[in-house]
Amino acid sequence: MEIRNIGFIGTGIMGAAMAGHLMDAGFRLSVYNRTKSKAEGLLAKGAVWCDSPGACAKGQDVVITIVGYPKDVEEVYLGKDGILANVPAGTYVVDMTTSSPILAEKIFAAAKEKGVHAVDAPVTGGDVGAKNATLSILVGGEAEDFAALQPVFAAMGKNIVHMGSAGAGQKAKACNQIAIAGALAGACEAYAYAKASGLDVEKTYQAISAGAASSFQMNNVVRRGLSGDFAPGFMLKHFGKDLAIGTETSAAYGAALPVLAQVLSEVRQMERLQEGDKGTQALLHYYGLE
Amino acid sequence: MEIRNIGFIGTGIMGAAMAGHLMDAGFRLSVYNRTKSKAEGLLAKGAVWCDSPGACAKGQDVVITIVGYPKDVEEVYLGKDGILANVPAGTYVVDMTTSSPILAEKIFAAAKEKGVHAVDAPVTGGDVGAKNATLSILVGGEAEDFAALQPVFAAMGKNIVHMGSAGAGQKAKACNQIAIAGALAGACEAYAYAKASGLDVEKTYQAISAGAASSFQMNNVVRRGLSGDFAPGFMLKHFGKDLAIGTETSAAYGAALPVLAQVLSEVRQMERLQEGDKGTQALLHYYGLE
Numbered sequence: 001m002e003i004r005n006i007g008f009i010g011t012g013i014m015g016a017a018m019a020g021h022l023m024d025a026g027f028r029l030s031v032y033n034r035t036k037s038k039a040e041g042l043l044a045k046g047a048v049w050c051d052s053p054g055a056c057a058k059g060q061d062v063v064i065t066i067v068g069y070p071k072d073v074e075e076v077y078l079g080k081d082g083i084l085a086n087v088p089a090g091t092y093v094v095d096m097t098t099s100s101p102i103l104a105e106k107i108f109a110a111a112k113e114k115g116v117h118a119v120d121a122p123v124t125g126g127d128v129g130a131k132n133a134t135l136s137i138l139v140g141g142e143a144e145d146f147a148a149l150q151p152v153f154a155a156m157g158k159n160i161v162h163m164g165s166a167g168a169g170q171k172a173k174a175c176n177q178i179a180i181a182g183a184l185a186g187a188c189e190a191y192a193y194a195k196a197s198g199l200d201v202e203k204t205y206q207a208i209s210a211g212a213a214s215s216f217q218m219n220n221v222v223r224r225g226l227s228g229d230f231a232p233g234f235m236l237k238h239f240g241k242d243l244a245i246g247t248e249t250s251a252a253y254g255a256a257l258p259v260l261a262q263v264l265s266e267v268r269q270m271e272r273l274q275e276g277d278k279g280t281q282a283l284l285h286y287y288g289l290e
Numbered sequence: 291m292e293i294r295n296i297g298f299i300g301t302g303i304m305g306a307a308m309a310g311h312l313m314d315a316g317f318r319l320s321v322y323n324r325t326k327s328k329a330e331g332l333l334a335k336g337a338v339w340c341d342s343p344g345a346c347a348k349g350q351d352v353v354i355t356i357v358g359y360p361k362d363v364e365e366v367y368l369g370k371d372g373i374l375a376n377v378p379a380g381t382y383v384v385d386m387t388t389s390s391p392i393l394a395e396k397i398f399a400a401a402k403e404k405g406v407h408a409v410d411a412p413v414t415g416g417d418v419g420a421k422n423a424t425l426s427i428l429v430g431g432e433a434e435d436f437a438a439l440q441p442v443f444a445a446m447g448k449n450i451v452h453m454g455s456a457g458a459g460q461k462a463k464a465c466n467q468i469a470i471a472g473a474l475a476g477a478c479e480a481y482a483y484a485k486a487s488g489l490d491v492e493k494t495y496q497a498i499s500a501g502a503a504s505s506f507q508m509n510n511v512v513r514r515g516l517s518g519d520f521a522p523g524f525m526l527k528h529f530g531k532d533l534a535i536g537t538e539t540s541a542a543y544g545a546a547l548p549v550l551a552q553v554l555s556e557v558r559q560m561e562r563l564q565e566g567d568k569g570t571q572a573l574l575h576y577y578g579l580e
Contacts, residue, residue, distance in 0.1 A: 101487065124501050138497055161497045164489060171487045172497050179480035179503035182549070186472015189547040190465040193536065196545035197391065197461045199454060207428055207451045207462050211414050212524075213469035215505030234502075246483065255486035255577070257479040258556075259472070262548050287545070 001090070003152060004028055007060040009053050009076060009083075010067040010097070011039040014123070017130035018066065018096070018156045023047065025155035032056035054081040062152055063087060066096040069241055073099045077107045089115025092149060096137075098122045098238075100245050101167035101174065102252060104140060108166030117145040120166060122173040123157065126234050134158045138176075140168035174249060177242040180217060181263040184283055187218035191226065192287035201226060201289075225281030225289070236283070237276030240267040291380070293442060294318055297350035299343050299366060299373075300357040300387070301329040304413070307420035308356065308386070308446045313337065315445035322346035344371040352442055353377060356386040359531055363389045367397045379405030382439060386427075388412045388528075390535050391457035391464065392542060394430060398456030407435040410456060412463040413447065416524050424448045428466075430458035464539065467532040470507060471553040474573055477508035481516065482577035491516060491579075515571030515579070526573070527566030530557040 004027065008019040011033040019042050023029050029047040032055070033039045043049055050056035053076045057063045063083055065076055073095055077083050083093055084107075093116055095104065104120035111118035119141035129135040135157035139146050146162045153160045163172045190213065194204040205226060209219050221233065243264040250257050266286045275282045284290075294317065298309040301323040309332050313319050319337040322345070323329045333339055340346035343366045347353045353373055355366055363385055367373050373383055374397075383406055385394065394410035401408035409431035419425040425447035429436050436452045443450045453462045480503065484494040495516065499509050511523065533554040540547050556576045565572045574580075 124498070124503075126502070136497065136501060159497075159500070161493070163493060163497060167487075168489060171484065171489050172494055174487075175480040175484050175489070175494050176498040176501070176503045178483055179476045179498060179505070179508060182476015182479060183473040183503070183505045183507075184476075185549045186469045186474075186476070189472060189545075189550055190469035192545050192547060193468055193540050193543070194461065194465050196540065196543040197457075197464075198543075199458060199461050199465070203451070203453060204462055204465050207426065207449075207453060208414070208466040208469060210449070211426060211466070212416070212506050212511070213414075213466045213473070215469070215473045215507070216502050217473075217505070218469060221502075250483050250486065253483070253486040253488075255479075255482050257482060257577075258552050259475045259549055260479055262552060266548075287547075 001061065001148070003061045005030070005060045006152070007050070007056040007063040009056050009063065009065045011042060012066070013127050014130045015066040016041060017127070019047070020045065021133045021155045022152065030056050030060065052081055053083060054086040057083040057086045060087070060091065062092040062094060062149070064094045064096060070100045070103050070245065073097050074103055078110060084110055084114060084116060087116055092117045092119065092145060094119045094121050094149065096121050096123055098173050098242050098245070099170055100249055101170035102249055104167040104170045108141065117142065118166065119145050119149060120169040121153070122169055124173065124176055136161070138163050138169040138172040140164060140166050140170060174246040177239070178246050178257065178260050181243055182259050183215040183217040184221065184280060185259070185263045185266065187215065187222040188283050188287045191222065191284065191289055195289055221279070221281045222284065224279070225284045230278045230282045232277065232279040234280050235276065236267055236278055236280055237271050239280050240264065240271055240276070243267060291351065291438070293351045295320070295350045296442070297340070297346040297353040299346050299353065299355045301332060302356070303417050304420045305356040306331060307417070309337070310335065311423045311445045312442065320346050320350065342371055343373060344376040347373040347376045350377070350381065352382040352384060352439070354384045354386060360390045360393050360535065363387050364393055368400060374400055374404060374406060377406055382407045382409065382435060384409045384411050384439065386411050386413055388463050388532050388535070389460055390539055391430070391460035392539055394457040394460045398431065407432065408456065409435050409439060410459040411443070412459055414463065414466055427451070428453050428459040428462040430454060430456050430460060464536040467529070468536050468547065468550050471533055472549050473505040473507040474511065474570060475549070475553045475556065477505065477512040478573050478577045481512065481574065481579055485579055511569070511571045512574065514569070515574040520568045520572045522567065522569040524570050525566065526557055526568055526570055527561050529570050530554065530561055530566070533557060
């Protein structure tokens with residue numbers, strides 16, 4: 001089957017950039033978003049507006065979703081006028097939201113009953129990766145479906161990995177966020193120690209950022225915070241969502257992850273303090289660094 | 291003053307390599323170690339054996355120590371037959387042990403009273419750095435003493451940084467270990483999630499190790515553990531010592547570092563389970579990965 005028509009649900013910062021690349025690659029796009037204004041760039045480019053997720057899914061070869069929270073994913077797929085109620089057997093449905101692997105398995109099972117091909121395909125690489133089509137795409141689902149969707153994925157990302165069966169993409173994304181949580185908090189605590197003990201923070205960065213303590217989080221994300229830049233590359237509140245998914249599902253899988261639990265509680269505290277829209281480097285504020 | 295004679299106390303794996311480089315650079319070395327056999331290579335090379343720290347310190351231009359725990363440092367410097375009881379004004383004393391910044395300040399003050407120049411200069415870069423003379427040396431103390439000791443430091447390391455006044459070298463080393471603690475635990479928890487959720491651990495590594503989750507700890511240390519290699523680059527029990535220093539002194543400085551506290555408790559647990567002599571990647575065992 002040649003893929004020509006794509007329904008794209010969720011045109012936020014990530015989704016709008018990704019949908020734009022699909023249009024550039026020649027796919028015909030229909031789009032839906034809760035806030036229509038965020039789809040305007042795509043509509044101006046020729047995308048067709050739809051008034052509901054169900055309407056956007058109808059008649060497409062592939063339906064792609066990248067929405068907010070797992071509850072949004074569940075509603076959009078399994079709700080009364082949702083995707084699965086509106087697509088025929090043979091359709092591909094691809095959730096690129098960072099969501100729960102357990103929910104991804106549930107959607108896969110419901111889709112399979114109708115002959116619909118469901119795949120979970122969360123991404124890493126952030127808004128920069130979305131803009132430059134250099135995202136990593138972590139895919140869970142059937143190998144044949146992964147193969148069939150290659151042209152779609154290739155338009156949006158670079159490192160496209162089939163992690164395993166349904167849910168495996170979401171599991172890999174959770175691993176990614178869990179490793180980030182530890183590295184981010186470790187870097188913040190290092191600078192909290194530096195500041196409390198009276199060290200020069202910049203000198204400390206120069207001394208420790210090249211060796212065994214180095215991490216992308218320290219050398220890029222936290223680095224920005226130390227220079228007073230708290231603009232979001234990735235918002236704390238979205239990180240909180242991801243860590244909550246990791247915490248809940250790790251409990252279901254029988255893994256106790258105390259550092260993850262600790263960092264989630266810190267992020268939640270910063271959300272309560274109205275810092276959720278800042279970048280993850282604002283975790284420095286939890287530790288008293290300005 | 292030209293530095294010619296160096297007393298070197300502590301010829302373990304790190305110390306023996308560092309002392310060897312000093313001899314290669316032309317300094318005349320006297321050595322002491324609790325276990326004499328560990329100094330044999332240096333003695334064969336022409337170093338002079340001394341029967342006590344005090345005897346090793348006597349008559350030297352510079353005395354270097356790299357021993358075990360803060361209590362050993364305190365004993366060697368401030369004990370009845372210790373270094374400060376045996377050196378005249380004008381001597382340089384350099385503690386390269388990873389030790390407490392508060393103790394470093396105490397030694398500095400006691401030394402200053404006698405006109406002795408005390409410097410704290412812990413290192414990063416591990417046994418490989420010691421062997422190849424590529425250590426980073428983090429120095430706390432007077433700027434003139436830092437300058438006077440350049441030829442000595444240059445024989446042992448590459449990245450030689452004056453962090454600030456007495457104790458500042460130890461503070462920077464603590465920051466380094468604190469950042470490592472978070473990154474190490476984050477990577478271990480990521481793989482614990484991968485395993486518990488049924489992901490292929492190797493595929494997970496390939497998917498997440500190049501992006502925002504990447505760290506030296508994940509890509510080097512934990513990586514070795516995942517391939518079944520738990521030989522020590524840096525022993526868990528030494529890491530436990532360092533994290534205990536960070537925990538105690540951060541409390542004294544008024545910084546609450548919950549991730550550090552958590553990782554220290556995990557390392558202590560692994561020491562109780564007789565894993566202290568393994569490399570830090572054995573923290574994977576805490577999380578049930580073999």
